[in-house]
Amino acid sequence: MSINQALAExxxxxxxxxxxxxxxxxxxxxxxxxxxxxxxxxxxxxTVVAAAGIDARKKLVxxxxxxxxIADKIIxxxxxxxxxxxxxxxxxxxxGLMPLMQIPGLGPKTLHTLWKDGxxxxxxxxxxxxxxxxxxxxxxxxxxxxxxLKESIALAEQGSVRLPLGLAMPxxxxxxxxxxKVKGVTRAAFAGSLRRGKETIGDIDILVATSDxxxxxxxxxxxxxxxxxxxxxxTRSSVRIAxxxxxxxxxxxxxxxxxxxxxxxxxxxxxxSWGAAMYYFTGSKDHNVAVRGRALDMGLTLNDYGxxxxxxxxxxxxxxxxxxxxxxxxxxxxxxxLTFVPPEIRxxxxxxxxxxxxxxxxxxxxxAELHAHTTASxxxxxxxxxxxxxxxxxxHTIAVxxxxxxxxxxxxxxxxxxxxxxxxxRAAAGxxxxxxxxxxxxxxxxxxxxxxxxxxxxxxxxxxxxxxHAGLSQDPAAATRRLIxxxxxxxxxxxxxxxGRLINRRAGISPDMAEVIAAAKxxxxxxxxxxxxxxxxxxxxxxxxxxxxxxxxxxDCDVHAAADxxxxxxxxxxxxxxxxxxxxxxNAWEPRRLHGWLKDGRGRG
DNA sequence: GCCGTTTTCGGCCCGACTGTTTTCAGTCG
Numbered sequence: 153m154s155i156n157q158a159l160a161e162x163x164x165x166x167x168x169x170x171x172x173x174x175x176x177x178x179x180x181x182x183x184x185x186x187x188x189x190x191x192x193x194x195x196x197x198x199t200v201v202a203a204a205g206i207d208a209r210k211k212l213v214x215x216x217x218x219x220x221x222i223a224d225k226i227i228x229x230x231x232x233x234x235x236x237x238x239x240x241x242x243x244x245x246x247x248g249l250m251p252l253m254q255i256p257g258l259g260p261k262t263l264h265t266l267w268k269d270g271x272x273x274x275x276x277x278x279x280x281x282x283x284x285x286x287x288x289x290x291x292x293x294x295x296x297x298x299x300x301l302k303e304s305i306a307l308a309e310q311g312s313v314r315l316p317l318g319l320a321m322p323x324x325x326x327x328x329x330x331x332x333k334v335k336g337v338t339r340a341a342f343a344g345s346l347r348r349g350k351e352t353i354g355d356i357d358i359l360v361a362t363s364d365x366x367x368x369x370x371x372x373x374x375x376x377x378x379x380x381x382x383x384x385x386x387t388r389s390s391v392r393i394a395x396x397x398x399x400x401x402x403x404x405x406x407x408x409x410x411x412x413x414x415x416x417x418x419x420x421x422x423x424x425s426w427g428a429a430m431y432y433f434t435g436s437k438d439h440n441v442a443v444r445g446r447a448l449d450m451g452l453t454l455n456d457y458g459x460x461x462x463x464x465x466x467x468x469x470x471x472x473x474x475x476x477x478x479x480x481x482x483x484x485x486x487x488x489x490l491t492f493v494p495p496e497i498r499x500x501x502x503x504x505x506x507x508x509x510x511x512x513x514x515x516x517x518x519x520a521e522l523h524a525h526t527t528a529s530x531x532x533x534x535x536x537x538x539x540x541x542x543x544x545x546x547x548h549t550i551a552v553x554x555x556x557x558x559x560x561x562x563x564x565x566x567x568x569x570x571x572x573x574x575x576x577x578r579a580a581a582g583x584x585x586x587x588x589x590x591x592x593x594x595x596x597x598x599x600x601x602x603x604x605x606x607x608x609x610x611x612x613x614x615x616x617x618x619x620x621h622a623g624l625s626q627d628p629a630a631a632t633r634r635l636i637x638x639x640x641x642x643x644x645x646x647x648x649x650x651x652g653r654l655i656n657r658r659a660g661i662s663p664d665m666a667e668v669i670a671a672a673k674x675x676x677x678x679x680x681x682x683x684x685x686x687x688x689x690x691x692x693x694x695x696x697x698x699x700x701x702x703x704x705x706x707x708d709c710d711v712h713a714a715a716d717x718x719x720x721x722x723x724x725x726x727x728x729x730x731x732x733x734x735x736x737x738x739n740a741w742e743p744r745r746l747h748g749w750l751k752d753g754r755g756r757g
Numbered sequence: 758g759c760c761g762t763t764t765t766c767g768g769c770c771c772g773a774c775t776g777t778t779t780t781c782a783g784t785c786g
Contacts, residue, residue: 168775176758178759178768179758179759180761181758181759181769182758182769183758185758187760214760217758217760218758219758219759220758221759224759233768257783257785258784259783259785260784261782261783261784262783262784292776292779292783293777294776294777294778296775297777300775300776342758344786370781382774382783384774384775385774385775386773386774387774388773388774390785403778417785417786419773432771432772433786435786437770441769444770447770448770454771455768455770455771455773456772457772464771467772471763497775660770693760729770
């Protein structure tokens with residue numbers, strides 16, 4: 153786990169413990185906010201502290217949301233690996249109590265009561281209190297609440313993990329399409345972290361504008377995959393749906409891939425408030441809080457119905473007040489004097505200070521695929537089928553990059569077979585017109601950083617994608633050396649799925665990304681965003697680091713079958729989350745520039 | 758615990774839904 157991740161978890165735990173102990177709510181919120189800030193911070197906090205030396209405290213306080221006390225805690229954590237405050241808080245709470253906060257509907261107040269008045273110290277204690285009926289003696293605990301709690305416990309015991317983007321997106325799109333067909337519906341769309349393109353999704357938010365809210369609600373809650381109706385109001389409903397078990401290329405989901413259910417929220421939106429609602433429910437939370445703070449500073453108030461003059465009274469939309477903006481997201485940004493920013497970068501990481509709308513990479517910009525497999529290794533298309541698929545997507549270049557010899561399980565090519573394969577690719581390139589077919593290889597980076605073929609063989613290739621496949625549990629320092637050594641090989645142009653992580657399955661290696669990015673820039677190597685939704689590697693934060701450092705990015709689908717080209721959208725979303733522009737993405741370059749760079753490393757304009 | 762061209766103290770985003778209540782607390786997003 154990265155230091156930032158560890159810090160984020162520590163601050164989040166402090167927030168939860170503070171709430172549970174009945175401490176200051178806003179103190180808890182402040183820690184929770186810092187948890188998200190640290191988690192999303194592009195450089196390691198240990199690096200920040202070390203680089204600033206004696207000025208570490210001053211440096212940290214410059215980060216919005218971090219004050220002197222939090223700064224000291226960060227310094228304490230990165231220097232000692234511990235937080236005294238956290239240890240003290242933990243000592244006050246039974247260890248078995250904290251996991252109960254995962255139970256939906258069970259918040260800090262209720263848990264506090266269960267603990268102090270009901271004597272509950274862990275899950276079995278809670279179950280016993282329910283079983284013997286004594287839970288009914290506690291305040292605000294009657295039959296319905298208890299029944300709901302029992303149901304929630306059962307769901308929590310099944311475990312839940314965030315759903316990978318590539319599984320959530322098709323589910324949401326299918327639901328939106330179905331709701332669009334309901335009579336009276338004028339608009340339907342998904343919002344939330346899915347719209348922002350996050351790599352994993354906690355729940356799906358669907359917004360609908362309709363003349364018949366009741367009918368949409370019924371349709372939504374009555375869908376065949378619904379396993380639980382959590383709430384059912386006039387304008388909002390929440391359900392849990394079962395998730396299909398098809399996890400794409402790599403077969404059936406294992407238990408860590410996805411919870412058996414995911415929550416889906418439906419919001420019925422007045423047509424006039426569509427933009428305000430989309431903005432509100434797209435988030436992120438921290439972006440929303442920052443924007444609404446700005447609104448308040450301007451004497452305005454923003455909710456999911458619109459932007460209103462602030463008269464210090466709640467629910468302006470119910471009192472007949474006319475909003476200053478509400479119909480489109482653009483209207484709201486404009487009325488607040490902000491530059492419109494697309495959903496993917498609404499994370500309160502500097503986007504609100506932009507003077508000009510960023511032109512981020514789009515799917516239509518991608519004109520080349522540099523990472524694809526054929527039947528020669530573990531793909532299921534021939535060279536020409538692959539080329540035809542790429543051509544049908546309007547690409548000018550497709551690189552054939554089958555596995556190297558060490559990836560035996562993926563049918564990696566021996567040096568002799570690679571020589572034959574190169575000839576086959578060149579022959580196909582001669583026959584197929586209208587697209588450049590390049591001879592390449594996805595070469596394993598061995599654990600010590602050596603490549604799987606020698607340089608004489610690599611020299612015969614048009615494209616070398618170097619990727620780590622095995623030895624993914626090595627320590628960060630070794631991983632950093634490994635990747636940098638591969639980058640330094642003069643024939644390498646793309647570093648494929650740099651960490652080897654698989655979302656919800658394995659962490660992969662944790663190299664010092666700043667060093668890897670600097671080396672890649674120096675040697676004119678592009679870092680890949682592997683678009684396959686299980687990988688999304690580089691991840692968004694590292695893309696942003698690379699972009700800020702002036703590095704190059706490749707977005708590749710790691711094609712094994714024709715359907716894999718559809719992953720491109722997830723790679724592009726990840727790029728956009730990292731503020732990537734077409735200029736820095738080699739797949740968006742014109743043929744001459746791309747091929748020139750592949751040949752001699754000089755492609756940067 | 759953080760933050761500040763109305764504030765260095767007193768705020769801190771805002772509303773829907775539920776269940777237990779007779780007017781609201783708790784949870785969630």
